Structures are given as C-alpha cells and as structure tokens.
Amino acid sequence: MPMSVLGRNGPIVSRLALGTMTFGSETDEAEAHRQLDMFADHGGTLIDTADVYSDGVSEEIIGRWGENRGGLGDMIIATKGRFSPPPGSHGASRRALVRSVDASLRRLQVEAIDIYFLHGWDRHTDVGETLGTLGDLVSAGKVHHTGWSNVAGWQLQRIVSTAQAQGYPLPVALQPQYSLLDRGIELEVLPCALENGIGVTPWSPLGGGWLTGKYRADARPTGATRLGEDPGRGVEAYDLRNTPRTHAILEVLQTVAARHDRPMSHVAIAWLLARPGVASVLLGARTAEQLGGNLAAADLQFGSDDLAALTEASAPGLPPYPYRFLQDWSDVDTWWMLGT
Numbered sequence: 001m002p003m004s005v006l007g008r009n010g011p012i013v014s015r016l017a018l019g020t021m022t023f024g025s026e027t028d029e030a031e032a033h034r035q036l037d038m039f040a041d042h043g044g045t046l047i048d049t050a051d052v053y054s055d056g057v058s059e060e061i062i063g064r065w066g067e068n069r070g071g072l073g074d075m076i077i078a079t080k081g082r083f084s085p086p087p088g089s090h091g092a093s094r095r096a097l098v099r100s101v102d103a104s105l106r107r108l109q110v111e112a113i114d115i116y117f118l119h120g121w122d123r124h125t126d127v128g129e130t131l132g133t134l135g136d137l138v139s140a141g142k143v144h145h146t147g148w149s150n151v152a153g154w155q156l157q158r159i160v161s162t163a164q165a166q167g168y169p170l171p172v173a174l175q176p177q178y179s180l181l182d183r184g185i186e187l188e189v190l191p192c193a194l195e196n197g198i199g200v201t202p203w204s205p206l207g208g209g210w211l212t213g214k215y216r217a218d219a220r221p222t223g224a225t226r227l228g229e230d231p232g233r234g235v236e237a238y239d240l241r242n243t244p245r246t247h248a249i250l251e252v253l254q255t256v257a258a259r260h261d262r263p264m265s266h267v268a269i270a271w272l273l274a275r276p277g278v279a280s281v282l283l284g285a286r287t288a289e290q291l292g293g294n295l296a297a298a299d300l301q302f303g304s305d306d307l308a309a310l311t312e313a314s315a316p317g318l319p320p321y322p323y324r325f326l327q328d329w330s331d332v333d334t335w336w337m338l339g340t
C-alpha cells in the first residue's frame with residue numbers, strides 16, 4: 001500500500017483510507033470487522049470515523065475491533081466532532097468539544113485520537129475558542145493532530161491565520177467532498193489547502209456509488225444500494241445527480257476503464273489520487289467484497305492522456321468573475337486556479 005505524509009507535518013498515512021460511515025447502519029459489526037481485517041491485511045493505516053456515524057456506534061465497532069487485536073496502536077485513527085449526538089455537546093465551543101473528545105476516546109477505547117476533525121464550521125462560536133480548545137486537547141495528549149471538514153476557502157484561511165497569530169496547532173488535514181462528479185473545492189478550498197501545506201483526504205470518492213456505473217439514466221434505483229434504499233439521500237440523491245453532465249463523465253470513465261481492463265471505481269479513485277494535494281482517499285463500502293475491489297485501485301497507473309481526458313470531461317468551468325477574468329487578464333501566475 002503506498003503511503004504519504006499528511007500535510008506539511010502530519011502523520012504518515014496509507015494513500016487509501018477506510019471510511020466507516022456505513023458501520024452500524026448498512027454494515028453490521030461482523031461485516032465491519034471483516035472490512036477492518038481486510039484493510040489492515042492490505043497495509044492500510046488510516047481509519048476515518050465520526051461521533052455522528054450511527055450515533056457513535058461506528059466508533060464503538062472500531063473500538064471493539066481494536067480490543068480484539070490488542071489495541072489500535074498500529075492504526076492512525078481520525079474522528080470528528082461538531083455534530084455530536086449527546087445533549088450539550090453540539091457545536092464547536094469549548095464545552096462541546098471537550099465532551100465530544102472524551103466520549104469519542106471512550107467509544108474508541110484509545111488514550112489519544114490521531115487526527116481530530118471539526119466536522120464543519122460553527123458560526124455561533126468564535127474560531128479562536130475552537131482552536132484554543134483544540135490546542136489544549138493536544139497539550140493534554142488527547143489529540144495528536146487536527147483537521148477540518150466541509151469548510152469554505154475563506155473559513156480555512158481564517159482558521160490557519162488565527163492559529164498562526166495565536167500560536168495554536170495548525171491543521172494538518174482537510175476533509176472535503178471531492179470526486180470526478182464534484183470538483184467545487186478547486187476554486188477556493190483546495191488552493192487554500194495547497195498554499196498552507198494542508199493534506200487533503202476526500203470523502204465520497206465514488207460520488208456515493210455513481211462512479212461505479214451502477215446507477216442508470218433511465219431506471220430509478222432499487223434494492224440494497226444507497227439510492228435503492230433512499231433515492232433522495234444526501235449529495236448523491238438520484239434526482240440531483242441523474243443529469244446529462246454526470247452521464248457524460250461516466251461515459252469517459254467507462255472508456256478509460258475498458259482500456260485498462262479495470263472497473264470504473266478504480267479509475268475514479270486513481271484520478272483522485274493524482275490530483276494535487278490529495279494525500280489519502282477515504283473508501284466507503286457496505287461490504288468487505290466492495291472494499292476488496294476498491295483497495296485493488298492502489299496499483300493502477302495510467303498515462304497523462306487518460307488523466308487529461310477525465311479532467312477535461314469533468315471540468316466544472318470557471319464562473320466569469322473573478323475567476324475567468326483573472327485567468328484571461330492576469331499577467332501573474334494563476335497556478336492556483338485548478339478549475340480549468
């Protein structure tokens with residue numbers, strides 16, 4: 001399994017990470033433990049969970065897996081707080097985060113969380129309070145590194161600038177949605193992460209299942225799939241994603257996959273691994289069989305022509321102002337504009 005350093009000074013992590021959002025919901029404990037065993041056998045080290053996944057059950061399942069094998073010490077455990085279930089721990093305030101971290105430590109059965117993510121911005125809490133609390137949690141040895149998820153570019157820059165000004169730990173990781181189907185972070189969020197040496201760990205690399213090619217334009221999903229069970233679910237909702245643009249991207253994906261005799265999922269994951277700043281891709285799976293298939297993407301190498309075809313087919317296009325204006329008129333380096 002290839003490895004990379006997360007951000008400028010974060011831990012070394014496997015380039016494919018195990019996302020555990022399905023644990024305790026679509027995936028029962030026995031199947032979740034099979035996924036964890038398989039991931040460890042493949043040399044995977046980064047496990048991503050959150051306090052809200054199945055109301056804490058995902059963390060508990062990981063904790064019991066660690067208990068069975070004498071500890072989670074050889075794994076890098078990332079979890080998240082901000083939307084915690086217990087009353088009084090919602091938000092990014094000092095009160096909320098201290099409670100959330102303690103509850104996650106108990107469920108995971110660990111003394112420290114390797115990477116603690118804020119699951120999103122909290123406009124009701126001064127970011128200085130959040131960063132100061134994270135700094136205290138790091139000093140107390142309960143958290144080793146910090147990261148942020150689901151933030152806008154200006155929010156990420158404010159986090160970094162406030163941490164720098166006040167001497168708080170800088171985030172090593174960013175966890176945004178990012179895939180061939182959604183490249184929205186390339187305008188502001190990703191350039192900000194690159195500028196500040198923050199490692200990117202994208203979520204929903206398969207667009208919630210779309211990039212496996214299993215959802216069709218002319219047939220509403222049925223059966224035991226994410227959208228078969230709930231067609232309106234999240235960012236991948238059938239009516240939102242079932243567009244000519246999605247199917248044009250899938251067509252190019254299918255062509256590249258056929259050329260390499262690989263499933264479409266491998267190509268989608270490999271494209272993401274090749275994007276600037278991407279340190280580790282979070283694989284989500286209902287079954288160990290799906291996970292095994294997706295882990296095999298690690299060794300796919302394709303040429304610059306394939307990468308260019310995928311990048312062109314999925315290009316989101318630049319809004320006219322300021323982005324296209326700057327691109328057309330600026331005589332300075334516009335390397336940060338990845339949206340083209």
Ligand SMILES: NC(=O)c1ccc[n+]([C@@H]2O[C@H](COP(=O)([O-])OP(=O)(O)OC[C@H]3O[C@@H](n4cnc5c(N)ncnc54)[C@H](OP(=O)(O)O)[C@@H]3O)[C@@H](O)[C@H]2O)c1
Pocket residue numbers: 018019020021022026048049119149150175202203204205206207208209210212214224225226227265282283284285286290291293294
């Ligand atoms: N920070 C955040 O806000 C946030 C948000 C979302 C996720 N995450 C993290 O990112 C991880 C991955 O996100 P995601 O689960 O949305 O990723 P994804 O890879 O886009 O979607 C995973 C889903 O696609 C389907 N699938 C996966 N491999 C397949 C295969 N080989 N063949 C057919 N179907 C396949 C499965 O759903 P079905 O079989 O049920 O259809 C699976 O649950 C999560 O586990 C979590 O750790 C973070």
